[in-house]
Amino acid sequence: xxxxxxxxxxxxxxxxxxxxxxxxxxxxxxxxxxxxxxxxxxxxxxxxxxxxxxxxxxxxxxxxxxxxxxxxxxxxxxxxxxxxxxxxxxxxxxxxxxxxxxxxxxxxxxxxxxxxxxxxxxxxxxxxxxxxxxxxxxxxxxxxxxxxxxxxxxxxxxxxxxxxxxxxxxxxxxxxxxxxxxxxxxxxxxxxxxxxxxxxxxxxxxxxxxxxxxxxxxxxxxxxxxxxxxxxxxxxxxxxxxxxxxxxxxxxxxxxxxxxxxxxxxxxxxxxxxxxxxxxxxxxxxxxxxxxxxxxxxxxxxxxxxxx
Amino acid sequence: xxxxxxxxxxxxxxxxxxxxxxxxxxxxxxxxxxxxxxxxxxxxxxxxxxxxxxxxxxxxxxxxxxxxxxxxxxxxxxxxxxxxxxxxxxxxxxxxxxxxxxxxxxxxxxxxxxxxxxxxxxxxxxxxxxxxxxxxxxxxxxxxxxxxxxxxxxxxxxxxxxxxxxxxxxxxxxxxxxxxxxxxxxxxxxxxxxxxxxxxxxxxxxxxxxxxxxxxxxxxxxxxxxxxxxxxxxxxxxxxxxxxxxxxxxxxxxxxxxxxxxxxxxxxxxxxxxxxxxxxxxxxxxxxxxxxxxxxxxxxxxxxxxxxxxxxxxxxxxxxxxxxxxxxxxxxxxxxxxxxxx
Numbered sequence: 100x101x102x103x104x105x106x107x108x109x110x111x112x113x114x115x116x117x118x119x120x121x122x123x124x125x126x127x128x129x130x131x132x133x134x135x136x137x138x139x140x141x142x143x144x145x146x147x148x149x150x151x152x153x154x155x156x157x158x159x160x161x162x163x164x165x166x167x168x169x170x171x172x173x174x175x176x177x178x179x180x181x182x183x184x185x186x187x188x189x190x191x192x193x194x195x196x197x198x199x200x201x202x203x204x205x206x207x208x209x210x211x212x213x214x215x216x217x218x219x220x221x222x223x224x225x226x227x228x229x230x231x232x233x234x235x236x237x238x239x240x241x242x243x244x245x246x247x248x249x250x251x252x253x254x255x256x257x258x259x260x261x262x263x264x265x266x267x268x269x270x271x272x273x274x275x276x277x278x279x280x281x282x283x284x285x286x287x288x289x290x291x292x293x294x295x296x297x298x299x300x301x302x303x304x305x306x307x308x309x310x311x312x313x314x315x316x317x318x319x320x321x322x323x324x325x326x327x328x329x330x331x332x333x334x335x336x337x338x339x340x341x342x343x344x345x346x347x348x349x350x351x352x353x354x355x356x357x358x359x360x361x362x363x364x365x366x367x368x369x370x371x372x373x374x375x376x377x378x379x380x381x382x383x384x385x386x387x388x389x390x391x392x393x394x395x396x397x398x399x400x401x402x403x404x405x406x407x
Numbered sequence: 408x409x410x411x412x413x414x415x416x417x418x419x420x421x422x423x424x425x426x427x428x429x430x431x432x433x434x435x436x437x438x439x440x441x442x443x444x445x446x447x448x449x450x451x452x453x454x455x456x457x458x459x460x461x462x463x464x465x466x467x468x469x470x471x472x473x474x475x476x477x478x479x480x481x482x483x484x485x486x487x488x489x490x491x492x493x494x495x496x497x498x499x500x501x502x503x504x505x506x507x508x509x510x511x512x513x514x515x516x517x518x519x520x521x522x523x524x525x526x527x528x529x530x531x532x533x534x535x536x537x538x539x540x541x542x543x544x545x546x547x548x549x550x551x552x553x554x555x556x557x558x559x560x561x562x563x564x565x566x567x568x569x570x571x572x573x574x575x576x577x578x579x580x581x582x583x584x585x586x587x588x589x590x591x592x593x594x595x596x597x598x599x600x601x602x603x604x605x606x607x608x609x610x611x612x613x614x615x616x617x618x619x620x621x622x623x624x625x626x627x628x629x630x631x632x633x634x635x636x637x638x639x640x641x642x643x644x645x646x647x648x649x650x651x652x653x654x655x656x657x658x659x660x661x662x663x664x665x666x667x668x669x670x671x672x673x674x675x676x677x678x679x680x681x682x683x684x685x686x687x688x689x690x691x692x693x694x695x696x697x698x699x700x701x702x703x704x705x706x707x708x709x710x711x712x713x714x715x716x717x718x719x720x721x722x723x724x725x726x727x728x729x730x731x732x733x734x735x736x737x738x739x740x741x742x743x744x745x746x747x748x749x
Binding site for chain 1: 433434435449450451452453454455456457458460463464467468471472474475476478479480482483484486487491492497498499500501502507508509510511512513514515516519599600602603606607694697698700701702705
């Protein structure tokens with residue numbers, strides 16, 4: 100990355116490198132912030148999801164007089180400062196009571212934004228049960244035919260999966276699968292529930308799954324949407340060429356299951372190879388006269404040394 | 408009789424054991440497991456089946472729970488099939504790449520344009536030979552870094568410098584070395600910025616004439632031309648020498664708007680100026696004003712809260728210093744904590 104102002108400390112340089120565009124990206128950070136007027140429900144929603152998404156989440160405690168659907172510049176500014184690409188905005192007004200806007204950004208600009216109305220919200224504290232550990236990757240269960248009704252709904256499903264899936268990891272511990280978030284789209288509403296996974300004994304290696312309602316539960320009503328155009332979305336989906344897995348060359352398996360490899364060698368001068376001297380293969384005197392004087396001299400010397 | 412009793416006992420034992428087994432072992436089967444689409448990379452299970460609306464209204468929570476349980480069970484069934492490895496007592500599975508296409512958060516990084524040196528090295532076939540970080544330093548008899556803090560062979564840190572024969576005896580040799588180092592650093596920074604400007608294909612203003620120890624003929628003639636132009640005053644230039652030729656370096660040409668012609672654009676410009684002057688409405692940034700109001704409200708509330716509380720009794724060191732809560736102004740947050748009030 101060519102920067103005009105070079106960072107003066109290693110720490111500063113590392114902080115800037117973290118925010119750089121990379122081939123294999125970091126887990127997306129979420130930003131939770133409030134609008135000009137909020138209700139108790141909405142603030143509780145933001146706080147709960149902030150606790151669940153920690154440490155990949157930032158919560159702004161103060162109110163901001165912004166309207167994401169009218170002016171995206173403040174959203175983009177906050178997101179760039181906190182290095183987030185997902186956001187959750189909460190507000191409350193007479194026209195849009197208990198309003199939540201979930202959105203994501205690409206390249207510092209708003210990609211998709213969906214507005215929901217929260218009805219029937221139960222917070223983390225109201226569920227008097229044990230909670231799962233923080234910072235683990237939750238399992239996602241999406242159900243219902245709502246999300247297949249139209250292209251827009253499919254995009255909403257993609258957005259919700261992107262928002263609620265946790266940090267991207269290569270490996271995960273089998274005992275660390277404790278949390279499942281269910282998103283069910285039915286009856287024109289989206290039901291959001293969180294459960295803690297209890298693994299019970301079963302006849303096989305795979306445990307029997309039992310669920311216990313633990314997390315925040317909300318019924319969401321779809322309001323406005325502002326989805327990115329198809330070509331912008333395609334641009335955002337572009338994967339770098341180097342991210343593709345490299346094919347291993349020169350390794351094959353034969354029919355018997357043996358692993359075979361190919362080695363490519365430079366051409367070797369086989370007649371100049373250093374091998375052990377076998378006396379019987381040495382050229383005799385009669386042949387020497389035919390060959391030449393130089394060889395003669397060399398071979399004579401050799402013979403003398405061996406004889407001696 | 409004894410046999411029948413034993414048989415009876417055995418059957419009783421069997422029934423008890425089978426009951427216990429049934430209770431312990433529950434199935435991991437999921438009905439319609441094939442209809443649930445799985446994306447192990449995202450730990451995602453999608454079930455697109457329609458839900459019965461009548462049933463749903465009555466037993467919402469139980470239906471949601473059962474749907475989620477089925478989906479999670481199907482996911483677990485497939486996750487346990489993945490390759491497992493053991494590390495520090497925990498069983499880890501390697502998740503495959505996610506099947507759902509998610510948009511990235513930032514665009515794919517562009518390749519860096521080669522710098523001037525890199526291009527030259529490529530044409531000449533110069534390879535970058537890897538050098539060791541530590542080098543033997545004779546004076547201190549230990550290995551020191553080749554570059555950076557406390558480096559080996561650092562000539563700016565010499566405590567004695569021999570004055571060369573041809574040098575001015577009153578010249579400060581230590582200062583000379585320090586300034587030479589500064590020059591090298593400045594030159595490197597300049598080259599770096601030029602590389603950045605070239606890669607971003609931006610127009611950079613010319614440096615003009617950089618001061619050099621040994622100026623070339625070109626450099627001197629340019630300097631002369633610049634001096635001739637800059638020492639002029641109200642159109643009067645210093646007289647040229649008898650055999651001096653007018654210099655070829657005429658500098659940049661500046662463009663000015665014509666004073667006559669194109670009355671339309673001039674009219675527009677003048678009207679625009681008048682408009683902004685005559686407007687009685689001051690331009691307010693509505694969002695900024697609203698935000699300011701909100702902040703003021705919050706600060707006021709915080710202050711009221713602070714003043715309502717009874718002041719804490721100050722003991723010990725703080726009391727001797729005269730520090731106490733009544734003196735401090737209320738209202739603050741993480742940012743103001745620890746900072747002195749101006």
